[in-house]
Amino acid sequence: MNRIVVTGGSGKAGRAVVGELIGHGYSVLNVDLVPPAEPLCHFLKADLNDMGQAVDALRRATGTVERRRPFELADAVVHLAGIPAPGLAPDVTTFQTNLMTTYNVFSAATLLGLKRVVWASSETLFGLPFTRESPAFAPITEEHPLLPESGYALAKGLAEEMARQMHRWNPHTSFVGLRISNIIEPHEYGMFANWQKDPGMRKWNLWSYVDSRDVAQACRLALEAADVGADHCIIAAADTVMGRPSVDLMRECFPRTPVTRALGEFESLQSNEKAQCMLGYLPRHSWRVSG
Numbered sequence: 001m002n003r004i005v006v007t008g009g010s011g012k013a014g015r016a017v018v019g020e021l022i023g024h025g026y027s028v029l030n031v032d033l034v035p036p037a038e039p040l041c042h043f044l045k046a047d048l049n050d051m052g053q054a055v056d057a058l059r060r061a062t063g064t065v066e067r068r069r070p071f072e073l074a075d076a077v078v079h080l081a082g083i084p085a086p087g088l089a090p091d092v093t094t095f096q097t098n099l100m101t102t103y104n105v106f107s108a109a110t111l112l113g114l115k116r117v118v119w120a121s122s123e124t125l126f127g128l129p130f131t132r133e134s135p136a137f138a139p140i141t142e143e144h145p146l147l148p149e150s151g152y153a154l155a156k157g158l159a160e161e162m163a164r165q166m167h168r169w170n171p172h173t174s175f176v177g178l179r180i181s182n183i184i185e186p187h188e189y190g191m192f193a194n195w196q197k198d199p200g201m202r203k204w205n206l207w208s209y210v211d212s213r214d215v216a217q218a219c220r221l222a223l224e225a226a227d228v229g230a231d232h233c234i235i236a237a238a239d240t241v242m243g244r245p246s247v248d249l250m251r252e253c254f255p256r257t258p259v260t261r262a263l264g265e266f267e268s269l270q271s272n273e274k275a276q277c278m279l280g281y282l283p284r285h286s287w288r289v290s291g
Contacts, residue, residue: 001075001115001223003059005029005104006080007048012035013120013183013215017078020216029074033059033083048081049097054104058112061135076116078219081107086124086152089162094150098256102159110170118222121160121177121232124153129204137258138206138250141235142179147250160232167230176222176279177232181210181270189287192241199242203253206269207240211285221279233275238283239266 004021008014009030015193019042021028028041035043044060046053058074082087082098094193102119109117126140127133127147148154163175182205193289195201218235247265263269266288275281 002073003027003075004240005074005077007031010034011080012185012212016212017219018214018221023243024220033275048101048104051104054108058108065226073112074114076114077109079117080192081118082215086150091151094148095155098105099155099158103162103196106162106166110166110173116223117173117175118219119177119279122153122156123179123181123205125157134254134257136203137260138269141271142274161211164230170215174227176228178218178235179232180215181208183215184209187210192287195241198242199249201257202241202245207242207249208236208240208268208270210235213285214283221281227278233278234270235275236268236270236272237286238268240268241288
């Protein structure tokens with residue numbers, strides 16, 4: 001698969017994914033409503049709430065503007081477009097926008113017969129923020145109950161079911177949903193110092209995060225993985241955002257939550273084990289190590 005459309009390629013995750021794919025020899029088209037700050041590849045402005053524009057975007061994978069040269073169908077799409085977090089817009093707007101754009105991209109991909117859809121699901125499915133209910137167990141795995149607390153999270157859960165059903169309709173198109181943790185860019189690591197005195201500030205997602213470069217790695221690996229049907233996995237850093245041992249954090253903030261196995265000193269409380277087995281994903285970046 002050489003021709004990849006990245007929706008939302010101008011955003012935080014999208015910029016990293018576009019750079020990662022270009023660096024590994026892929027031909028990339030960025031489809032977004034907003035032009036990128038740094039143009040790394042051809043950009044197509046499109047509103048993915050419109051089914052026709054979604055289909056057209058996936059048919060324009062080369063991004064060529066030469067009228068004599070026909071557009072080429074994408075081999076795969078990395079779907080990152082949408083409102084990126086709860087609370088950035090009214091809940092109903094977030095739900096409608098994210099569910100509709102995802103439906104259109106998934107439908108266009110299966111209609112056109114793309115080989116792979118990699119898309120951004122979310123850690124919020126597990127019940128984030130953990131205020132109404134505590135986590136059922138830790139480290140969290142994909143078997144944790146789904147407890148969406150917002151329209152954003154609910155749309156992600158419905159999108160996972162859409163992926164399963166659309167793969168059933170067209171088994172030629174496979175889907176990999178990445179339940180991505182809180183994305184942090186390298187220049188943002190300085191703010192971690194503000195969280196160290198009070199573990200309650202970041203307990204809302206079990207002190208989890210993921211470097212944008214590792215999100216990019218995960219997206220590329222998901223494109224390259226053997227056929228996975230329609231599946232999903234957690235994508236997080238290997239460690240937490242805290243300088244205190246993970247087991248101590250759980251004892252202080254979630255004393256009734258079972259910890260199901262021995263933990264590494266600063267080990268992430270969102271497990272990457274399935275992503276490692278399914279994709280070969282191993283997070284490479286940590287706020288504890290510069291560079």
